Amino acid sequence: MAYSEKVVDHYENPRNVGSFDKNDQAVGTGLVGAPACGDVMKLQIKVGADGIIEDAKFKTFGCGSAIASSSLVTEWVKGKSIDEAATIKNTDIAKHLALPPVKIHCSVLAEDAIKAAIEDYRKKRAV
């Protein structure tokens, strides 16, 4: 299978790999996918007092497209407010990475990961 240059770039030089302390009140963690399906993404956002996402980290179990999708969204969410980040669409991810139809689910998973991370952060703040 031929991958787009952007997928290869993110796979070979993944941005923002790593983890934050998931118990930190400023951190929202999203864990989506399932090992049995061959894709698991963990996306974490660190949100400043002003509601802006200061930093983001990911770890992904999956194919090159899944790794690239999650690496890409860590770049995209940085500097955005959590409301803005929530508007990132899987179609934008798929388009940017030129994902083939069989890999669209990777971009869907990345969108879900952002939403899950935001939800986790909001839950922590509400308590």
Add this chain to the structure above:
Amino acid sequence: MNDIATDRPNAPQRPVYLDYQATTPMDKRVLDAMMPYFVEKFGNPHSRNHEYGWEAEEAVENARKQIAELIGADEREIVFTSGATESNNLAIAGVAHFYKDQKDHIVTVVTEHKCVLDTCRHLEQEGFKVTYLPVKTDGLIDLAQLEAAITDKTAIVSVMAANNEIGVIQKLAEIGAICRKKGAFFHTDCAQAFGKIPLDVEAMKIDLMSISGHKIYGPKGIGALYVRRRPRVRLQALIHGGGQERGMRSGTLPTPLCVGLGKAAEIAKNEMAQENARLMALRDRFLKTVNGKLPEVFLNGDLDNRLPGNLNLSFAYVEGEGLMMGIKDLCVSSGSACTSASLEPSYVLRALGVEEELAHTSLRIGFGRFTTEAEVDYAADRIVQAVSKLRAMSPLWEMAQEGIDIKSIQWAAH
């Protein structure tokens, strides 16, 4: 694939080929044997009345003998086909159709190649009954279960000799004895086994055997079916025409391809023992390096009852396709869903009871005649490097290191 390994000074010029269960390069000795039969000795082997026909016929008959000798058969029991897929179709559908008035049952195994399973599915649609035997966790069938499955309505039992994904070798002699005792024909798909392990149609009581050319350093587009003469196995042909191959497979024989398969069989017969010893040493060397440097690597299928050149390994917490992308300079294949359109992981691994999450992390690594020790070392190092890198970015590996049981998490299937 033009940018491969340019950043690694010791990397080979072309990707290292470790996919010998998919296909093999032709042995140059095979090509040399074939060459005269394209332009110079181009005759139709079925032309009975001139020199060109006679020399082509002699070459084809010599090839038939070379193939027969490798499996302890008579050359009159060898039918040339286009490959093992056709041989499997001809054996199973041919026997089923010929004996349909007396028998309507077929026994096969869930880990068979798709061309056996798909042929059986078609026969089911025609009204035949098929029993698909499960395999144990080592990949072998349960012989008692086989014996219990065969009835007086069973026309044919089809059990592959060596599996294409996990290389596991079934107990052919025992299976043959059971089939003979119960009065069912024993067909075995030997696409992966012919030329690789000793096979004897008498000792193993094999009635039909499918053979492939391109898995044994011969040409693509040629195979054969061994069809026992005593006691005689009868077949209904799939391809009709001039009645070549004693009516079982019409069509002009491709002389150069037949010669190539024969030569490949002859080389395999002469070199099998030393080649297998070499391949097992390479395999053990590879395993030693990988197991020495990586924890949680699991071998799928039994190690002892296995093709010498085959490994199928699960690298826990690293997805197979993602891993293959990190080792672009190695040609291997993956049991991961992502390498196929179906998004389902390998049905063979699933049949062994390998859990889906581990099936997604598997690689099939095949060593062969032209694999060098340097290539094996290079491949082992590259795989260790790529797995380590991907584990460092795997959320599952992280959880495992933190002592979290991945099975305790409520995952959302997608």
